[in-house]
Amino acid sequence: xxxxxxxLYNFPSRLDRVFEEMLRSPMGDDRxxxxxxxNLSNDxxxxxVRAEVPGVTIEDVELTLTDKTLVIKGERTAPQGKFYRxxxxxxxxxRVVNIGVPVDRDKVTAAMKDGVLTVTLPKSEEIKPRTISxxxx
Amino acid sequence: MSEVAKKEAxxxxxxxxxxxxxxxxxxxxHIFMDxxxxxxxxxxxxxxxDELTVTGRSDQxxxxxxxxxxxxxxxxxxxxxxxxxxxxxxxxxxxxLENGVLELFLPKVEKVQPKRIxxxxx
Numbered sequence: 001x002x003x004x005x006x007x008l009y010n011f012p013s014r015l016d017r018v019f020e021e022m023l024r025s026p027m028g029d030d031r032x033x034x035x036x037x038x039n040l041s042n043d044x045x046x047x048x049v050r051a052e053v054p055g056v057t058i059e060d061v062e063l064t065l066t067d068k069t070l071v072i073k074g075e076r077t078a079p080q081g082k083f084y085r086x087x088x089x090x091x092x093x094x095r096v097v098n099i100g101v102p103v104d105r106d107k108v109t110a111a112m113k114d115g116v117l118t119v120t121l122p123k124s125e126e127i128k129p130r131t132i133s134x135x136x137x
Numbered sequence: 138m139s140e141v142a143k144k145e146a147x148x149x150x151x152x153x154x155x156x157x158x159x160x161x162x163x164x165x166x167h168i169f170m171d172x173x174x175x176x177x178x179x180x181x182x183x184x185x186x187d188e189l190t191v192t193g194r195s196d197q198x199x200x201x202x203x204x205x206x207x208x209x210x211x212x213x214x215x216x217x218x219x220x221x222x223x224x225x226x227x228x229x230x231x232x233x234l235e236n237g238v239l240e241l242f243l244p245k246v247e248k249v250q251p252k253r254i255x256x257x258x259x
Contacts (some may be wrong), residue, residue: 037209043202052174052210053236079169081160086169088156114195115173115237 047121055114150214165244173237
């Protein structure tokens with residue numbers, strides 16, 4: 001923003017902003033981790049892979065499933081205009097997730113909500129825990 | 138004893154400053170903030186004098202029985218303040234949220250047309 005001298009007279013609020021700037025920035029964390037950040041979880045029925053991809057629609061994401069890996073690929077475009085500050089990452093992103101257990105490939109679904117992609121991979125029937133009844137003669 | 142229990146119940150979320158793009162176009166200033174996982178009901182935008190503050194909470198409630206193997210993001214609170222100058226028309230600021238990206242439009246004040254002063258002849 002254009003700096004003008006009116007802001008100099010709001011010194012108390014200016015001081016509050018100095019402390020607020022110390023809040024952690026996702027940009028800092030992203031330097032160590034690949035982009036986008038992923039969550040990998042599971043329950044008895046499914047494996048869940050979630051990715052934080054704000055600004056991306058479900059049509060822009062390309063999901064590829066091989067025998068043991070799930071590939072999440074897409075692209076974020078930067079807005080047009082004269083930049084004063086640019087912190088949001090843009091460009092092609094690509095992440096490979098190792099799926100350690102067999103999944104039912106035909107029933108994999110994906111959903112996008114508020115910029116968070118959720119891929120649900122149902123586990124194969126042969127690895128689900130089953131109750132075996134034993135007849136005692 | 139009850140006070141300790143209350144303090145534990147109110148668990149503070151991690152605070153983050155959202156990644157922000159600020160750019161200028163012919164019609165004014167455009168601000169884009171990455172707020173993944175935040176819905177419109179969990180977001181607040183406040184304008185106080187020269188300070189525009191955006192706050193949003195992302196909720197990542199795990200399903201019952203769900204166990205995490207790897208967690209690289211989670212529930213957090215986004216807070217960001219931006220100073221705006223006098224050339225911004227405060228009455229016409231617009232905000233929209235789509236696919237986890239908040240877009241703010243800060244139009245410029247309409248320029249007052251210069252007036253020609255006629256000189257009276259004696």
